[in-house]
Amino acid sequence: MYDIARENRLPDRVGIGYKCQHFNALMEAPGPVHWLEVHAENYMGDGGRPIAQLRALSERFPISVHGVGLSIGGEGPLDPEHLARLRHLCDWLGPASFSEHLAWSTHGDHFLNDLLPLPYTEATLARVCTHIDTLQEAIGRQMLLENPSTYLAFENSTMDEVTFLSEIAKRTGCGLLLDVNNVFVSATNQNWDPVAYIDAFPLAQVGEIHLGGHDEEEDEHGAPLLIDSHGREVVDPVWTLYAHTIARAGAKPTLIEWDTDVPDFPVLAAEAARAASLLHPATA
C-alpha cells in the first residue's frame, strides 16, 4: 500500500495552475506561489517551448502533474498508449504528485474534452478501482483522485459520493484530491450539505486541495445551477468551506485553479496569498 506522506511530495503550501503567460513572473518573483500544477496532456509533444518551460520550471518548483484526459470512469479499458505517455512524462519530469479525475471523457474513438459524470454503483466502483490499479501500476506511483463537479443526478446511484470515493481509496490505496469548489458546486446542484460532505470525507487520504471560481446560473425550475468554470475568483462561501476543511485536516498543499479568462499574474498571486493566510494563519 502507498503512504500518502511519502508518495506525495508537494509542500503544505499554495501553488497555482501553470499558464505559459506567467512564465517570466514565476521565474522572477513568484511571491506566494510555492509549487505549480500542469495539465499532463499539454506536455505530450516532442519538444519546443512547452517542454523547455516545464524543464526550467521543474528546476525551481515542485510540479504536480494533473491528468485531464485518461477517462478513468470510462466503460472501456484505459488506453494503453495514453498510459505510456503518462508514464513517459512522469519518468522524465519526476513530478512531486500525479492526479486525475473521477470522471470519464472518452467513449470509443471520441474524446469529448470534458469531465463527464458517473453513477455511484457497485459496478462503477469495481471498474474505477480496476482502472486506478492499472494506472498506478503503469506510472509506478500513487495517484490522487479528484472529486468532480456534477450538474445532475443518476437514478441508479446506490451510494453517496463520499462513500464512493472512500471505498476507492481503501481498495486501491490511491490518495484523494479534494476540490473544495467542486464540493460547493456539487452540493448546491445536488441539494447536499457541503459541510457534512467535508466532515464525512476521509481527510487523512487527502494529498492536495483545489480552489477555483464558478459561475452561477439557474435550472428550468429556478433552482441554482453552479458551473465549474475556473474563470474567476474563489467566492466567499468556498473560502469559508476551505477554512473549515483546513481546521479539520490540518495544512494541505492547496492549488488556485484559473483556466479560462486567465488574469495577469498579480491577480492570481492575490488569490494565492489569500489561501496562504488561511493555510498558515500564524505566519501570514
Next chain:
Amino acid sequence: MTQRDFTAAILDPARPVPEGLTDPQGRPALRRFNVYRNNVAASLTDALETGFPALLKLLGPDYFRSLAALFLRAHPPRSRILSHYGAEMPAFLAAFEPLAKYPYLADVARLELALRRSYHAADAAPLATGGLDPAALMALTPRLAPATMILSSPHPVLGIWRHNMDPDAPRPAPRAEAVLIARPGFDPVPHLLPAGGPALAGALDGRTTLGLALERAVAAVPGMDVSAVLTLMLSTGALTLSDTGDTP
C-alpha cells in the same frame, strides 16, 4: 443509460436527455444536461479558435463558430492531446459547399496545422556551416529539422495568412506559393519558399549529400535559384544533422 447514449446526446442537441438522469428531486434535467453539451462544444470551439487564428480572421468570429459547431460534431477529437485537434479541417473545408468559392481556405488551414506541428516538434541543433568550404558543405548529409515543414499551394497561401495575421502586410498577389516553416527558437516562422525548394526538401533524407540533393532538385526544376533556396534553408536553421532531434 450507457456512455454511448450519453456521448450521442452530447454531440447531437436534437436528441433527448438520456434516461435516468434527473435533478435532485427526480425531475427531468434538460438544462443540467445542457451544461455538459455546452462545456464540450465551448471547449472544442476554443481549441479550434486557438488553432486556426487566420481562419478565424478570414471567416469572422460568428461564421467561424457556426462552422466549428458543424465540424466538432462531424469530427469529435480522436486524440486526448488537444493540440492535435482539427487535422480534418482542410478536408472538411474543401468539401464544404457553402465555402466552395473560397478554395484557398483549406490550404490556410493546412498552413495553420503545420505551424502547430512545428511548435510542438522535437528540438534539433541546426546545421552549422561556419568555417565550412563549399565542397565540405556539399558533402554533408542533412535532413529537415523535426520542426521544419514544407507546404505547396496553388493559391497565395502565405500571402493570405500574412494579410490576416498582420494588418500591415500587403494584399496577397494571385499566384501559387510554396512555404517553408522553420523554428529557429521556439516560434515557428513561415517563409516564402522559392521554386525548387520543395524538390530539394524532398531529396534531403539524411543519407543523400547536399550536393546530390541539389543536383536532383535542379534536374526536377531547371530554373531554380539554388543560392536563394539554400540561403533560406541555412539561415533559418531548417536543416539538421541530428537523426531524431532531442525529445524528453
